[in-house]
Amino acid sequence: MIKEHDFIAIGGGSGGYNSARVARQYSDNVAIVDGAEQLGGLCILRGCMPSKTLIYSAEVLHLAQQGKRFGLSIPEAEVDIKALHERKVSIIGEFTKYRVESMESDKFHLYRNFARFISEDTVELDDGIQLRGKHFIIATGSHVSKPPILGIDLPGIWTSDDVLELDTLPDSIIVLGGGVVACELAQFLNRIGCQTTQIQRSSHILKDQAPDVSEVVENALKEEGLSLFTQTKLKRISQTQSGFDVVFEHEGKEITISAQHVVNALGRSPSTKSLDLEKADVELKPNGQIKTDAYQRTSNPRIYAAGDCTGPFEIVHTAVLQGEFAAYHANSVQKTPLNYDHMLDIVFTDPQVARVGLTESVLKSRDIKHISAEYPFDDHGKSILMEAKHGFVRLFAEKPTGKILGAEIVSKDAGELIHALSVAVSHELTAASLLQTHWYHPTLSEIISYPLEDIVDELA
Ligand SMILES: Cc1cc2nc3c(=O)[nH]c(=O)nc-3n(C[C@H](O)[C@H](O)[C@H](O)COP(=O)(O)OP(=O)(O)OC[C@H]3O[C@@H](n4cnc5c(N)ncnc54)[C@H](O)[C@@H]3O)c2cc1C
DSSP, X not given: OEEEEEEEEEOOSHHHHHHHHHHTTTOSOEEEEOOOSSSSHHHHHHSHHHHHHHHHHHHHHHHHHTGGGGTOOOOOOOOOHHHHXXXXXXXXXXXXXXXXXXXXXXTSEEEOSOEEEXXXXXXXETTSOEEEEEEEEEOOOEEEOOOSOBTTTOTTOXXXXXXXXXXXXXXXXXXXXXXXXXXXXXXXXXXXXXXXEEEOSXXXXXXXXXXXXXXXXXXXXXXTTOEEEOSEEEEEEEEOXXXXXXXXXXXXXXXXXXXXXXXXXXXXXXXXXXXXXXXXXXXBOTTSOBOOOTTSBOSSTTEEEOGGGTOSSOSHHHHHHHHHHHHHHHTTOOOOOOOGGGOEEEEOSSSEEEEEEOOHHHHHHTTOOEXXXXXXXXXXXXXXXXXXXXXXXXXXXXXXXXXXXXXXXXXXXXXXXXXXXXXXXXXXXXXHHXXXXXXXXXXXXXXXXXXXXXXXXXXX
């Protein structure tokens, strides 16, 4: 049986759902195909929202345990893991319900199967139904990758999915990896009372950040008692009676760490293999992600791609913007393509790491004349009174215009603070114009005015 639709979203996560939602403004014949057991997508079910729910609880716990520093006596502050889990289930349940209700409404034709292409305009679902589309968006997301490490396939090795489902407290855990998910979950686990070891291959965790940014987070993690190894080479993982042994090289020695559980947080790969994309003439990049142009079009102009399956940034707001943009483009609505030079990304460790626009290394590689200015949080009123002295804010401004090209903040709530600078970068504001903004005292945000002053003075 062949069914015809104007717009077909393959994948009903952030990219696919939001693309279908926009496409629905222009046609009442829009389909969403998703074969997952549970509808909702990674962000809601097993990504951003559950992780941030748990991480926030762990931050409250940490503050309570630090009560003395604030002149408080909080004798017993500990995790109630069952209650923590139930709170997460309840919050995520609400988010999921809202999304699923919309997907199951009569706005969309919803197919609960996996799809693969059989030609350049038709997919076949697991149950044999064929769907022909005028336009498609591929938004099939990503899955945990398994690098070639001996033992990585052992039964019982966890992924982020398992950590987010915890309803009992493990005694000890080894988190493999130093990326965003690894760092966020390692700190969460350590804070709720699980003895945590984190093992990272590169010389710093969060290796895409400036080294001094990573160092601030590394120091904070170590201060909290997390055992962190960087610059390592993983050799093998083996099962023991009480859990796992992880063997790795570090500073010329072979080290074995034992723990009850191991989390593979070594990265994710695009979910593109089972789509039979060659039958639709859709090309891949060398890393397996789908190749698109600035309009999210693949090498087959009727097929678009968005989100983790195409990159270049595997984060939610990008998936949403890409999906929306594709749906507008498919319906001949003119919009400005995404500008990755204005990219915003956040790491929800504590201190958080937030970055917008161009980094120092990109500015240098593009030979863009610029100046930078920074200010530390250990010399700022609000952060001192909050006992939140880790970190700094750093701004990059074009020379001689003073246009803010990028910024990085590592601090308490950096993910909130960065948005003022995100507005500046997206709207190409100058340091002088930003300085005219009212910066309220005493706030963490106010710190941004100090490097702005330095930039304005230097360019005067
Ligand atoms: C632990 C964790 C924490 C994270 N935290 C954050 C955060 O704080 N902020 C942030 O921005 N990002 C975060 N991310 C990343 C973010 O969740 C993803 O970038 C985003 O959800 C990807 O959306 P997507 O639409 O590309 O894919 P998904 O939401 O994964 O949707 C893909 C859908 O496609 C379906 N599918 C796959 N193959 C087929 C097929 N052949 N046919 C039909 N359907 C198919 C799947 O079932 C799935 O429902 C986090 C990720 C993880 C793992």
